[in-house]
Amino acid sequence: MRRKRVAILISGRGSNMSALIEAAKAPDYPAEIVGVFSNRAAAKGLETAAAEGIATKSLAQSSYESREAFDDAIGQVLEAWQVDIVCLAGFMRIFTPRFVERWQGRIINIHPSLLPLYRGLDTHARALADKVAEHGCSVHFVTPGLDEGPVILQAKVPVLSDDTPETLAARVLVEEHRLYPEALRKLAAGEVRP
Template sequence: MTTEKKRVAVLISGRGSNMKALIEAARSPDYPAEIVGVLSNRAAAPGLQLAEQEGIATASVAQSRFPSRDMLEDTMTQILESWETDYVCLAGFMRILGEDFVERWAGRLINIHPSLLPAYKGLDTHDRAIADGAKEHGCSVHFVTPGLDEGPVIAKARVPVLPDDTPDILAARVLEQEHLIYPLALRDLIEGKVALPER
């Protein structure tokens, strides 16, 4: 019995390597999602070109074109709805989303973050882990809620922090794990194995 794949949109700001991992996972006939659109806040994001080469719909929306964040995010929602999106995955999307947008997609909006949350919310996670002398670092897939990187965690992957690590070397080791756990976490969400707790 084949079940219909859920329609997933990915939000990016850059190269879209986690987006690519999701696209590759979705090629499998037994994966429960298809990537139907990629939306960026940067028209020059290299990931948009990659998505176009895969035959996936793309769009870009720059904050500079809108008088307010609400108007920008209303437009984002219109685009996502035009793709008949069921779930939204943030993959290096470098904007903090407003509460209305987050609530609109609550329980269907997830993000991958390069730290073992709740440690190192925000930016420069690898630099901060090394500076703190952390022995362990990694990545987390979490539900997006109005607080920055505060939503319940769906999946984590851990990597050791080695004595000669630089932020770039550590980031590369973490990124390998991101590409593994993001498709697994999305599968678990779609298959109902995880859900956003009632708040």
């Protein structure tokens, strides 16, 4: 079976990107990472990907007259890489509905909460403020609504009495690095669909 061609979109250091790259090194993994794109030229993850021999590209939204034009430019990069699946890994941007619909069922994201709880930002602080007993992360299909797509997999961690947003985030991140490669494996192998 042909391995699915995957692009990862990042805005920062790309720790989840690194987890996906490592997983894809296994000969029986059903996906290969063919490119890493960032909307920030200074994203540390671009250096990491380049060091692994993976194609990289960055474009600045400020160079485009509209969100639609920027999304079209991203789409052209993905098409040039002949991408089957798009993985968002800390990509701090909301796509236009047209872009999402173009990749519907083939674009996934990792989010640091147990969706549908805590969509958006500051998830760890919000979970602590609510005094929840458990928190975690979700990999979900991307839809036009923010963090609203069908969930593929989730992982839970207990919330400890002395947790801060930083300590909770660190424990959740360990689970993210385990969960995201497994979710991508399932999608690439055809085991899940939206």
